[in-house]
Amino acid sequence: MTSPTTPNTPPKNHGQATLADGPVFETKIEQVGEHEMILNMGPQHPSTHGVLRVVLKLDGEVITEAVPDVGYLHRGLEKLSENRTYPMNIVLSDRNDYLSAMNNNWAFCLAVEKLLKVEIPSRAEFIRVIVGELNRIASHMVFYGTYGIDLGAFTPFLYSFGRDREEILDLFEEICGARITYNFIRVGGVMLDAPEGWIERVKAFVDRMAPRLVEYDKLLTLNPIFIDRNLGIGRLPAEKALALGLTGPNLRASGPALDLRKDHPYSVYKEFHFDVPVGKGGGDCYDRFMVRRQEITESLKIVRQACEKIPSGPVMGKVGRVYRPPAGEVFAQLEAPRGWLGSYLVSDGTERPYRHHIRAPSFINLQALSDLVKGLKVADTVAVLGSLDFVLGEVDR
Amino acid sequence: MTSGFDILHGLRRHKIVGGELFLTTVDFFVDWGRKSSIWPLTFGLACCAIEMMASFASKFDFDRMGVFPRPTPRQADLLIISGTVVKKMAPAVERLYQEMPSPRFVVSMGACSNCGGPYYDSYSVAKGVDKIIPVDVYIPGCPPRPEALYTAVQTLQEKIDAYWDAGKQILKPVPPSEEALKKINEAAISARGS
Numbered sequence: 046m047t048s049p050t051t052p053n054t055p056p057k058n059h060g061q062a063t064l065a066d067g068p069v070f071e072t073k074i075e076q077v078g079e080h081e082m083i084l085n086m087g088p089q090h091p092s093t094h095g096v097l098r099v100v101l102k103l104d105g106e107v108i109t110e111a112v113p114d115v116g117y118l119h120r121g122l123e124k125l126s127e128n129r130t131y132p133m134n135i136v137l138s139d140r141n142d143y144l145s146a147m148n149n150n151w152a153f154c155l156a157v158e159k160l161l162k163v164e165i166p167s168r169a170e171f172i173r174v175i176v177g178e179l180n181r182i183a184s185h186m187v188f189y190g191t192y193g194i195d196l197g198a199f200t201p202f203l204y205s206f207g208r209d210r211e212e213i214l215d216l217f218e219e220i221c222g223a224r225i226t227y228n229f230i231r232v233g234g235v236m237l238d239a240p241e242g243w244i245e246r247v248k249a250f251v252d253r254m255a256p257r258l259v260e261y262d263k264l265l266t267l268n269p270i271f272i273d274r275n276l277g278i279g280r281l282p283a284e285k286a287l288a289l290g291l292t293g294p295n296l297r298a299s300g301p302a303l304d305l306r307k308d309h310p311y312s313v314y315k316e317f318h319f320d321v322p323v324g325k326g327g328g329d330c331y332d333r334f335m336v337r338r339q340e341i342t343e344s345l346k347i348v349r350q351a352c353e354k355i356p357s358g359p360v361m362g363k364v365g366r367v368y369r370p371p372a373g374e375v376f377a378q379l380e381a382p383r384g385w386l387g388s389y390l391v392s393d394g395t396e397r398p399y400r401h402h403i404r405a406p407s408f409i410n411l412q413a414l415s416d417l418v419k420g421l422k423v424a425d426t427v428a429v430l431g432s433l434d435f436v437l438g439e440v441d442r
Numbered sequence: 443m444t445s446g447f448d449i450l451h452g453l454r455r456h457k458i459v460g461g462e463l464f465l466t467t468v469d470f471f472v473d474w475g476r477k478s479s480i481w482p483l484t485f486g487l488a489c490c491a492i493e494m495m496a497s498f499a500s501k502f503d504f505d506r507m508g509v510f511p512r513p514t515p516r517q518a519d520l521l522i523i524s525g526t527v528v529k530k531m532a533p534a535v536e537r538l539y540q541e542m543p544s545p546r547f548v549v550s551m552g553a554c555s556n557c558g559g560p561y562y563d564s565y566s567v568a569k570g571v572d573k574i575i576p577v578d579v580y581i582p583g584c585p586p587r588p589e590a591l592y593t594a595v596q597t598l599q600e601k602i603d604a605y606w607d608a609g610k611q612i613l614k615p616v617p618p619s620e621e622a623l624k625k626i627n628e629a630a631i632s633a634r635g636s
Contacts, residue, residue: 088534091484091513095491096531117531118488121564128563136560143489187492190499207500225489225585438488441528 080104084423088117092195092427095437099414101426108426111418113411118441126401131157131232131368134401139226141403142439144187147173147180147217148381150230152403155311155377156388157232160370163362169234170313171355175247176220176229178344178351179213182254184382185337185344186210188434192334193265195431196274201265209257212250219243233364248352251345258342266338275331279417279429282328289416290409293384294336295433297321299328305380312379317350319343330432337434369396383407383434403442407435476519476545477602479508480595483518485538487525490552490585494524497588509595515541520598521575522591526554526561527568539575547601549594550577553584560584 087098096117102110122141126134138153139146151173158165186209190202214224220239221229229236265271281291283300296303304321306314322339324332372394378387384406391400410433417429486494497504498511512518515538527535539546550571553559558569571577578601579594 088531089483089485089515089538094486096487096534117528117534118526119528119530119566120526120561121566125561125564140489140560143492191495203500206495207503211496211499211501224587225492 081109086426087114093430094191094435097411097430097435097437097440099426099430101418101423103423106422108418108421108423111415111426113414115408115411115437115440118437120438120442122442123401123403126398128397130396131370131398134398135231136226136228139228140438141405141442142381142383142386142407142436143225144184144436145180145382146225146227147176147230148379148386150227151177152377152379152381152386152388154230154232155379156375156390157370159375159377160373160390160392161232161364161368163233163364165234165312165362166359167313167356168238168358169360169362171351172235172239172360173230174312174314174317174351175244175348175355176217176227176235178348179216179247181382182341182344182348183210183213185341186213188337188431189261189265189341192431192434193271195427196271198265198268198271201261204257204260204264209254212253216243216247216250219246231361232368233362234360238360244352244355247348251349251352254341254345261338266335272331274425274428275334275432276326276329278330278421278425279432280327280329281413281417285416286328286413289412291384291413292406292409293381294340295333295384295410295413298324298332298336300324305378305385311377313351314347316354317347319346330428333432333434367396369394378404381406383436383439384410403439405439405442407437407439408442411435411440473602473605477599479510480520480547480598481510481512481518482520482522482549483515483538483542484511484513485521485524487523487527487531488554490524490554493585493588494522494551494591497591502588502592504592504595507592507595507599516543518542519545520547520549522549522551523555523571523577524551524585526559527571527574528566529568530566532568532574535571536574547578547598548575549579549581549591549598551581551591551594552586553582556580556582 082103084101084103085098086101087093088096090097093099098114098117100112100114101108120140122137125137129137135150135153138149141149186205190204190206190210193199193201217227217229218224220243221227221236223229281295281299286296286299287301291299292303300323302321302323305311306319307321320343322336322343324336326332370392372392374389374391376387376389378385380386385404386406387404389400389402389404390398393399414429414433417433418426421429486492496502498509504510509520515521519542521539521542523535539548548571550556554561554567555571558564558567561567562569568574579597581590581594583590
């Protein structure tokens with residue numbers, strides 16, 4: 046069975062697009078059996094959450110092989126870093142994982158601060174924790190909404206994405222002026238102090254959110270169709286997850302309670318009490334969903350504690366406008382909403398990094414996809430893709 | 443340019459027994475339907491796609507303008523290029539555009555798809571989507587707010603209105619002058635003579 050347009054055929058040029066003359070990367074998957082079919086998914090597909098392409102080999106409706114094809118959003122971030130000064134690089138880090146830009150700012154600044162050995166004022170650390178955790182909640186709300194859409198429930202999206210996430214974005218807009226790309230956490234502290242009354246408004250938001258989470262559970266978590274679509278689908282054992290290098294909620298859903306905020310506390314995370322939710326159902330899609338859902342509760346706890354303990358004082362350490370970190374290499378990582386986000390920097394003593402590498406959790410979590418969808422039906426691919434919750438900006442960089 | 447929201451300017455009302463009769467041209471009526479139901483393709487590229495999703499969600503609610511996302515290019519009128527177009531993605535973007543039925547419109551959302559944006563010196567990024575497909579409306583910003591996308595939709599509606607205005611002039615031609623008639627007659631006579 047050969048269809049006239051197999052997915053491996055590159056699109057026709059039509060004599061207009063000169064940009065299409067670049068290299069064409071073919072995904073190596075071959076049709077063997079008589080009843081086998083190759084199905085192309087993406088790069089434009091509503092449930093691949095961006096521009097991921099997956100080539101599926103089907104036997105009837107059962108998937109026998111799945112090969113992800115990444116790079117449709119490769120923007121050359123690491124190479125560009127070598128052309129930018131350190132403060133300019135924070136702008137690029139915003140656009141790496143655009144659902145949690147605060148955490149990306151933070152990861153880059155952690156590495157540079159390690160090189161510069163600069164002391165961060167206590168108030169700045171607390172503001173960082175507040176905005177970082179709020180961004181984690183916003184990111185998980187996007188997951189909650191879009192995962193519902195993937196599995197056929199449109200309404201939760203309107204609550205989490207349209208109502209509650211917008212409230213967090215309003216808070217961010219107040220403190221730094223941007224909705225998505227913040228450039229707020231700077232080397233040595235944060236851009237500005239919180240405006241008057243902002244901490245109270247954050248507290249009010251946390252109070253508002255608690256009853257709304259009950260609403261969330263009624264809408265989606267306890268929905269029988271949603272549970273049926275999730276329970277037992279895409280099981281990932283803990284050993285396998287560790288071997289693949291998975292981190293973040295995807296790993297915790299399989300059992301191990303590895304969280305950098307607990308195990309290697311950076312910033313002021315030592316001062317807060319919170320639990321690390323883990324999955325108890327063997328690492329299926331429902332576990333991955335539940336871990337994120339519970340993390341919203343835990344993050345709200347941290348934000349509340351941080352709002353109560355926040356000291357007064359300066360928000361910027363002693364860093365000059367132009368700085369040249371001493372030569373050397375450094376690696377710093379933190380717990381981003383999608384896992385361990387690391388920043389590896391090599392400095393040669395100039396104002397630009399010599400080499401910048403990003404340990405992107407989404408890219409490494411995506412490795413589990415091929416193993417997870419094997420033996421599942423086509424419709425379950427959407428559930429597995431959604432439950433891994435990757436951001437293509439971070440996968441391709 | 444006519445207003446994007448005044449639907450009555452192309453209609454003629456006649457009072458008849460028992461109610462009102464509206465007379466209009468097919469051109470106006472089709473374009474009125476076209477501008478009131480611009481269906482974009484569910485196609486997100488990068489950060490701007492999140493703002494595009496926010497536009498479709500409850501706070502900004504583009505449904506009230508008839509903007510409702512469709513998942514397949516066969517049903518879409520509008521292609522919102524929401525994010526960085528890299529060289530690997532460029533053929534796919536062009537293919538999506540070719541798959542859409544005419545009339546089709548393109549909105550370039552954000553700095554990346556306008557000109558490369560923060561990746562102006564990247565080796566893998568296409569510096570502007572207008573190098574691949576024609577663009578109707580450009581929105582500046584990195585990423586533009588949902589309000590900016592709202593303005594883009596309004597601009598597009600005005601553009602569709604302008605199509606009708608152009609058609610109206612063809613439908614109601616100015617009668618030719620006597621000199622022009624003379625010339626036409628002369629040309630006809632000379633053509634018959636040869």
